[in-house]
Amino acid sequence: MVVKKKLRTEIRQKLSALDPTVAHAKSMAACLKLVAQPEFAKARSIMIYLPMSGEVDIGPIALRGWQDQKTIAAPKLAWDQRHMIPVEIRSLETGLVKTDRPAVPNLREPATGEPVPVEMLDLVIVPALAYDRKGNRLGRGAGFYDRFLAQSHFHGVSVGLAFHEQVLDSLPVQENDIPVNMLVTDEEVLRFNIKPPSDDRKSGGRS
Numbered sequence: 001m002v003v004k005k006k007l008r009t010e011i012r013q014k015l016s017a018l019d020p021t022v023a024h025a026k027s028m029a030a031c032l033k034l035v036a037q038p039e040f041a042k043a044r045s046i047m048i049y050l051p052m053s054g055e056v057d058i059g060p061i062a063l064r065g066w067q068d069q070k071t072i073a074a075p076k077l078a079w080d081q082r083h084m085i086p087v088e089i090r091s092l093e094t095g096l097v098k099t100d101r102p103a104v105p106n107l108r109e110p111a112t113g114e115p116v117p118v119e120m121l122d123l124v125i126v127p128a129l130a131y132d133r134k135g136n137r138l139g140r141g142a143g144f145y146d147r148f149l150a151q152s153h154f155h156g157v158s159v160g161l162a163f164h165e166q167v168l169d170s171l172p173v174q175e176n177d178i179p180v181n182m183l184v185t186d187e188e189v190l191r192f193n194i195k196p197p198s199d200d201r202k203s204g205g206r207s
Contacts, residue, residue: 011129015054029186031060043122045071047086050108073116076109087113119153132171135179135192149178157181
């Protein structure tokens with residue numbers, strides 16, 4: 001879609017203009033807001049993303065999760081099937097590899113690790129180039145997160161994490177676009193459609 005392509009270019013330019021010191025402070029503020037939310041406190045298993053340039057640095061969230069004895073997973077991309085596999089990670093420094101895909105040359109993912117069943121994920125933190133104030137997101141165009149969040153056996157809460165500069169009043173939406181349940185930025189927390197826990201979820205979680 002031409003409109004989405006134009007928006008992606010505009011948002012990338014806006015993010016590239018952010019001073020690194022300012023971006024770091026904003027990342028810390030957004031992460032502190034997220035870990036203060038009840039959805040984070042209740043979560044036993046969390047899938048984070050491994051940040052690329054222009055994305056909120058999610059490191060403080062992973063560290064807090066490990067301190068709280070939560071399972072932390074990151075997505076491993078199955079490019080042929082066009083889907084993501086949550087894989088447990090225990091470090092943000094080791095056990096990771098960079099993808100060799102030209103479209104995302106600096107994307108990191110787990111090299112190895114134990115897969116975490118999708119139905120066991122209580123919280124999935126979703127990156128995007130932009131969000132609007134209804135929870136709609138503008139991704140990078142591959143559709144991995146839309147397919148992941150649409151799975152019938154995902155029963156957790158999806159939360160967008162972004163800089164305030166990435167939030168727009170509205171975004172163009174297509175049929176297959178899946179909005180998030182929450183949006184957390186360095187300035188605010190918005191909730192849209194928090195799903196109640198499903199009866200078929202297993203108790204106990206992973207440690």
